[in-house]
Amino acid sequence: MSTILPVIQPGAQACTDIDFDEKLAAYGMELRASRVDTLQINVGKLCNQVCKHCHVDAGPSRPEIMTRETVEQVLDAIRNFRISTVDITGGAPELNPSFRYLASQSRSLGCQVIVRHNLTVMFQPGQDDLPQFFRNHTIEVVSSLPYFLEQQTDAQRGRGVFEKSIAALRRLNAVGYGVENSELILNLVYNPVGAFLPPPQQSIEADFKRELMNRYGISFNRLFTITNMPIRRFLDYLRRSGNEERYMRKLIEAFNPGTLDGLMCRNLVSVDWTGKLYDCDFNQMLDLPVAPELPQTIAEFSPEKFAGRRITTGSHCFGCTAGVGSSCGGAVATE
Amino acid sequence: MAYYEEDDLQRFAEIGKHRPDLFEKFMAWYQACQEEGALSRREKALIGLAVAHALQCPYCIDAFSQSCLEAGSNMDQMTEAIHMSSAIRGGAALIHGLQSHNSVNKVSM
Numbered sequence: 001m002s003t004i005l006p007v008i009q010p011g012a013q014a015c016t017d018i019d020f021d022e023k024l025a026a027y028g029m030e031l032r033a034s035r036v037d038t039l040q041i042n043v044g045k046l047c048n049q050v051c052k053h054c055h056v057d058a059g060p061s062r063p064e065i066m067t068r069e070t071v072e073q074v075l076d077a078i079r080n081f082r083i084s085t086v087d088i089t090g091g092a093p094e095l096n097p098s099f100r101y102l103a104s105q106s107r108s109l110g111c112q113v114i115v116r117h118n119l120t121v122m123f124q125p126g127q128d129d130l131p132q133f134f135r136n137h138t139i140e141v142v143s144s145l146p147y148f149l150e151q152q153t154d155a156q157r158g159r160g161v162f163e164k165s166i167a168a169l170r171r172l173n174a175v176g177y178g179v180e181n182s183e184l185i186l187n188l189v190y191n192p193v194g195a196f197l198p199p200p201q202q203s204i205e206a207d208f209k210r211e212l213m214n215r216y217g218i219s220f221n222r223l224f225t226i227t228n229m230p231i232r233r234f235l236d237y238l239r240r241s242g243n244e245e246r247y248m249r250k251l252i253e254a255f256n257p258g259t260l261d262g263l264m265c266r267n268l269v270s271v272d273w274t275g276k277l278y279d280c281d282f283n284q285m286l287d288l289p290v291a292p293e294l295p296q297t298i299a300e301f302s303p304e305k306f307a308g309r310r311i312t313t314g315s316h317c318f319g320c321t322a323g324v325g326s327s328c329g330g331a332v333a334t335e
Numbered sequence: 336m337a338y339y340e341e342d343d344l345q346r347f348a349e350i351g352k353h354r355p356d357l358f359e360k361f362m363a364w365y366q367a368c369q370e371e372g373a374l375s376r377r378e379k380a381l382i383g384l385a386v387a388h389a390l391q392c393p394y395c396i397d398a399f400s401q402s403c404l405e406a407g408s409n410m411d412q413m414t415e416a417i418h419m420s421s422a423i424r425g426g427a428a429l430i431h432g433l434q435s436h437n438s439v440n441k442v443s444m
Contacts, residue, residue, distance in 0.1 A: 149409065192404070199407030203377065207407060249345070 018252055020317040027257045031265070031311040033279075036303040038085040038268035040328070041066070041074055042281060043096040045273070048121050051144075051157045053191055055231040055285050058091040065091075066273040071098040073275055073299045075105050081303050082110075087268070087328065089116040089281060094127055107137045114140045116328075119168035120161055131175045135184055141177060142224070142328075143169075144189040148211040152193045169218045178220035186220045189330075191228055195243040197254060197323055198225035201331040224330025227251075229282050229319040251318040259325030262332030265311050271298050279311045281328075282319075288312045339393050377406040384413055385420035 024030055044065035047058035066074075078086060086106040093099050093115060106113045115134070122130040134141055145165055146156045153162035169186075173179055178186030188208065192198050205223035212218040228234045230248060238244040269290075270278040275298040278284040291310050295301055325332035351358030369379060380402040387395030403413050 147409070152409070194404070196401055196404045199405055200376065203375070204407040 018315075020313045020315060023252075023255060023318075024257075024260075029257060029260060031260065031263070031313055031317075033306060033309045033311060034266045035307045036081075036267060036269050037083070038087055038264075039074065039078065039083050040087040040089060040264075040268050040270045040281060041093075041102065042089050042270065042272050042284060043071075043091070043093045043099060043102065045091045046095045047091040047118065048095065048124050049092070049118055049158055049161065051233070052237055053156055053228045053234040055229045055234060055282060056091065057232040057285070062091065064273045065096050066098065066275075068098045068101070070273070070275045070298070071102050073297075074102065074271060075109070077298050077301050078106055078109050078111060081301070083303075085112045085114065087114045087116070092118050092121040092124075094121050094130060095124070100133060103133075103139055104137050107139065112140065113137065114142055117141050117143050119143045119145070119165040122168050122171065123164055131171045131177070134172075134177070135175045138183065140185040140187070141172060142187045142189060144191060145169075145208075146189075146191045146193050148208050148215065156191065156193045166216050166218065169212075169220070170216070173218060178218075180219070187222045187224060188220050190223055190225045195228075195238060195241065195247045195250075197250065198227055198326070198331075201225040201324070222330070224328075225324075225326070226328070226330065227319045227322055227326035229316050231282055231285055231316055248315065248318070251322045254322035255318060256321055256323060256325060256333055258333045259321045262325060262327065263320055264327040264329070264332075265320075269301065269306055275299060277301060279309075282316055283312055283314070286314060286316065288314060341397070344394050344398065375406075377403075377408055380406040381408060381412065381416045385416045388417050388420045389424055 021030070042056070045056055045058045045062035046060070046065055047054075047056075047062070048060060050059040077083065086102075088099070088103060090096070094117065096102075103113050103115065117130075117134075121127055133139075143165075144157070145153060147153050150162040153165065154160065157165075169178075172186050175184070176182045177184040190198060190201075190204055190208070198204070201223065204225060208223050209220070212220070230238060230244070230251075235244070238247050265280045265283075268280070270281050270284050272278065272284050276284075277290050277294070277296055277298060278288065279290055283289070289296060289312070290306075291312060294305055294309060320326050320332075323331075324334065348358075351362075369376075371379075374382075380399060383395070383399040384403050387399045400413070403416075
């Protein structure tokens with residue numbers, strides 16, 4: 001567990017080139033999947049925003065986008081193997097022309113569908129009815145809002161993003177998302193605006209609920225705290241700002257073996273825009289595919305082969321195991 | 336050689352090379368103080384930041400600035416804590432003006 005007073009760490013001087021698997025081995029552990037209940041589909045890197053911490057390096061000029069043919073392969077896998085949860089991400093996944101087809105078909109197949117929705121995309125041409133689309137298909141919405149103040153949010157996600165995000169949240173509330181006694185779930189994501197670890201999820205969630213309601217009349221269900229991963233754009237920031245070694249040391253020192261059971265890679269498989277398979281979205285962006293003995297594409301996927309598999313790891317895995325841990329669903333261990 | 340080196344933050348435990356028994360006692364006390372109790376983790380970090388400024392310790396200022404962020408404080412809250420610390424320091428200096436007044440009064444007609 002990390003200390004709140006990092007000046008004094010007995011036996012500190014942590015080396016920043018520690019191998020993640022060796023660290024686990026020191027605890028007599030290894031990282032293996034349990035069973036696959038979630039397919040996380042990255043439908044492309046196209047995005048209307050250019051966030052400074054984005055591990056995907058997504059933006060308006062990225063051409064990578066999942067084709068309808070690959071979407072059909074994903075749907076075949078969902079249908080054939082009764083996948084319970086489909087988690088759709090990007091980029092801004094809504095900018096993929098097949099997004100609504102994938103989401104609605106997945107719902108028709110009985111899946112819980114989660115969309116990683118950046119809020120501002122609903123103000124892009126042709127996206128105005130997104131709140132109604134989400135509502136009509138009872139899609140769970142997870143949206144990044146790094147802070148309840150404009151300065152921090154715009155510093156991470158771009159100028160003007162906070163104002164649009166607040167307008168978007170009001171629209172989601174208006175159709176029934178994140179409001180009391182509604183089945184429409186609206187969860188928010190907190191990412192640190194810089195090279196530090198997230199605060200305890202419960203306490204920052206209480207702050208967000210109080211401040212967003214008092215300042216803007218906005219409500220939501222839960223706040224997930226997610227650690228910034230030293231990958232792509234955030235890694236570039238760490239290097240440019242001279243924070244890489246210090247941040248990696250912080251992650252390694254905060255390693256918590258109690259997070260292992262709750263890591264998202266243990267029960268999901270990540271699919272990229274071409275249909276290739278990975279253990280998580282972070283491995284996808286690092287081009288670290290699933291273990292070579294496994295099927296490599298969604299067309300060959302079967303959950304039996306992936307249950308109990310060895311997870312491909314790297315130093316970035318320390319990001320998910322630091323402190324109370326981090327996953328697409330927020331913290332994975334208790335304080 | 337500079338008197339303060341950023342990397343020395345990570346070398347604190349080297350103090351324990353001599354009289355490790357004393358360092359261990361200090362560490363036990365120090366760690367116990369930071370446990371969440373009647374005060375929250377965030378409150379303790381803000382107290383640490385305020386005291387760090389009163390002491391003007393660059394190691395502590397660096398460390399508690401990080402701690403405050405990781406406990407969920409924002410810059411407005413942290414700056415208020417720094418002003419509290421500075422205001423008390425200023426007030427503590429100013430109240431001593433009475434010592435000066437007293438001294439002057441004693442020798443004045």
